[in-house]
Amino acid sequence: xxxxTSLLYLDGVSVSFDGFQALNELSLVIAPGEMRAIIGPNGxxxxxxxxxxxxxxxxxxxxxxxxxxxxxxxxxxASIAELGIGRKFQKPTVFESHTVRDNLxxxxxxPRGPFQTLFHTITGAETKQIAYLLDLIRLTDKQSELAAxxxxxxxxxxxIGMLLAQDPKLLLVDEPAAGMxxxxxEETAALLKDIAEDHSVVVVEHDMTFIRSLEVKVTVLHEGxxxxxxxxxxxxxxxxxxxxYLGR
Amino acid sequence: xxxxFLFRALDKNAALFLGLLTAIIVAVPALNLxxxxxxxxxxxxxxxxxxxxxxxxxxxxxxxxxxxxxxGILSLGHAAFFALGGYAMGMYLMRQIGTxxxxxxxxxxxxxxxxxxxxxxxxxxxxDMFWFAALMVLLVxxxxxxxxxxxxxxxxxxxxxxxxITQAxxxxxxLAFFRxxxxxxxxxxxxDFKDILGFDVQADTTRAALFAASGIALGLCFIICxxxxxxxxxxxxxxxxxxxSRTRFLGYRVEHYKLFVWTISAMMAGIAGALYxxxxxxxxxxxxxPANSIEAVIWVAVGGRGTLVGAVIGAVLVNxxxxxxxxxxxxxxxxxxxxxxxxxxxxxxxxxxxxxxxxWAKVSRRKHxxxxxxxxxxxxxxxxxxxx
Numbered sequence: 001x002x003x004x005t006s007l008l009y010l011d012g013v014s015v016s017f018d019g020f021q022a023l024n025e026l027s028l029v030i031a032p033g034e035m036r037a038i039i040g041p042n043g044x045x046x047x048x049x050x051x052x053x054x055x056x057x058x059x060x061x062x063x064x065x066x067x068x069x070x071x072x073x074x075x076x077x078a079s080i081a082e083l084g085i086g087r088k089f090q091k092p093t094v095f096e097s098h099t100v101r102d103n104l105x106x107x108x109x110x111p112r113g114p115f116q117t118l119f120h121t122i123t124g125a126e127t128k129q130i131a132y133l134l135d136l137i138r139l140t141d142k143q144s145e146l147a148a149x150x151x152x153x154x155x156x157x158x159x160i161g162m163l164l165a166q167d168p169k170l171l172l173v174d175e176p177a178a179g180m181x182x183x184x185x186e187e188t189a190a191l192l193k194d195i196a197e198d199h200s201v202v203v204v205e206h207d208m209t210f211i212r213s214l215e216v217k218v219t220v221l222h223e224g225x226x227x228x229x230x231x232x233x234x235x236x237x238x239x240x241x242x243x244x245y246l247g248r
Numbered sequence: 249x250x251x252x253f254l255f256r257a258l259d260k261n262a263a264l265f266l267g268l269l270t271a272i273i274v275a276v277p278a279l280n281l282x283x284x285x286x287x288x289x290x291x292x293x294x295x296x297x298x299x300x301x302x303x304x305x306x307x308x309x310x311x312x313x314x315x316x317x318x319x320g321i322l323s324l325g326h327a328a329f330f331a332l333g334g335y336a337m338g339m340y341l342m343r344q345i346g347t348x349x350x351x352x353x354x355x356x357x358x359x360x361x362x363x364x365x366x367x368x369x370x371x372x373x374x375x376d377m378f379w380f381a382a383l384m385v386l387l388v389x390x391x392x393x394x395x396x397x398x399x400x401x402x403x404x405x406x407x408x409x410x411x412x413i414t415q416a417x418x419x420x421x422x423l424a425f426f427r428x429x430x431x432x433x434x435x436x437x438x439x440d441f442k443d444i445l446g447f448d449v450q451a452d453t454t455r456a457a458l459f460a461a462s463g464i465a466l467g468l469c470f471i472i473c474x475x476x477x478x479x480x481x482x483x484x485x486x487x488x489x490x491x492x493s494r495t496r497f498l499g500y501r502v503e504h505y506k507l508f509v510w511t512i513s514a515m516m517a518g519i520a521g522a523l524y525x526x527x528x529x530x531x532x533x534x535x536x537x538p539a540n541s542i543e544a545v546i547w548v549a550v551g552g553r554g555t556l557v558g559a560v561i562g563a564v565l566v567n568x569x570x571x572x573x574x575x576x577x578x579x580x581x582x583x584x585x586x587x588x589x590x591x592x593x594x595x596x597x598x599x600x601x602x603x604x605x606x607x608w609a610k611v612s613r614r615k616h617x618x619x620x621x622x623x624x625x626x627x628x629x630x631x632x633x634x635x636x
Contacts, residue, residue: 077493096490113504114504117480117484
């Protein structure tokens, strides 16, 4: 696939911190509408990759393009979010002293300037969208609770709901199943597959059963670059992948 | 747009506060001016001025609470904005003295004559007009805050580092204003005021009017703060306080929000300073002292940060205690203040108002739970948000 037809295009991206090579000539292409799972042992560079895409970290070298033409290396977090990339953190991060409803309200796609929010009044369409999202993430009866009172799994879901409220083209989801029960993990996989119907999604995860239930192309990262790519059966048959995961 | 913005600010709790404030604004001057001095309910003029001073402190506390309580910016330099507003007002009052000064110079304030200056420095021009001074009361602190905030927030300086820089800012201004060649009266500052808008600053009626003006300013700024904190912008501010990077990744430009609220807050502190100076009759570099800014933070902590009423209550209570304490046991006041801060931090982390509303919410929730039949879904918010 060429850069022009891709949704996300990373080419030769390198990042180092104090001599530690976090990303090493990483190249990765995500097609529009694709869902991709990214796995790799600790320190493989998964989170750094997300940091580079979302503007938190600037790459030392390499190209990062969104939608074929937008150079992301020149943009900051806020403008990248506005371009249509939503990110869920590894540790669920929601606004604890706001209600569930207000969390979604803040995430909804709407003008983001201080003067626009100062005079903002909620519209009927927004109320409907919030109701829809509350139903989707199964928090309708918790909508008036403070987010601080939610369980770990509910916070994960709320954060996914906030991501959807932004209406992004691409969702970066970092360990959505971490700390969830088996049943919750299953539901989360189903939710993500639902979301992938009309969004592009990149999921970083450790849980292999979770990855398997997604049934998507898998990219294995190791020491900051791509080690293998393909179906989960294909990559887990790769002797180098086995070696990286099991150690020498 | 504007009406719904202001309408949001007014609910039962706000109305209660504003009603009480209005009663005080009317009652105190009335009891001072209308009753004969020997009447048991007569409020002496010194008390009117003292309470007027508390109201300006309450406004300063409100401005600190807006940035600290709602946006998590712990400013240890808000007294700088307060003092700058005070100096702008002081300059106007100096120029009103005219030929009544010791040296009788029609243009130059006494301290300039004393320093053998023969022309008025350019930055004193315009301060003979009240409207100009009033404008500067807002613009000077606002502009300084804007420039300071522009650099600090864009470079993402936050937390304790920002607090230290704000402390340095007020200390630098303290040193600068101490210098005679700055042209602000040096060590002695500006004092010996005669009249304001043509009225004698010592007169009982002027004092009562200044008290009322302080109360009105407090009320208006309270409404503005409340409209801000209850708007979507206010929710974004709390979001920044609780999870700054999450807010950024949602597409909000956090630095713009901080800059907005920081600048508004500095202007409110400036108004407070401007009302303070004619009531106490002097402004000197001591107002820039780092301890003053820290004291303002303590008022907010005591009253309850993140609650606007709390800031007001904290400022009034602590200053009332200070007035009493410094008269009764002058050498122990700082110990008492420090002890109060430790006590509040340990036992009332949400301050007086935060603790009261929390307990009230608990009680009403328990009652609610008893009333409620199983299967009912509560339609109201279970806990009143302490941020309101």
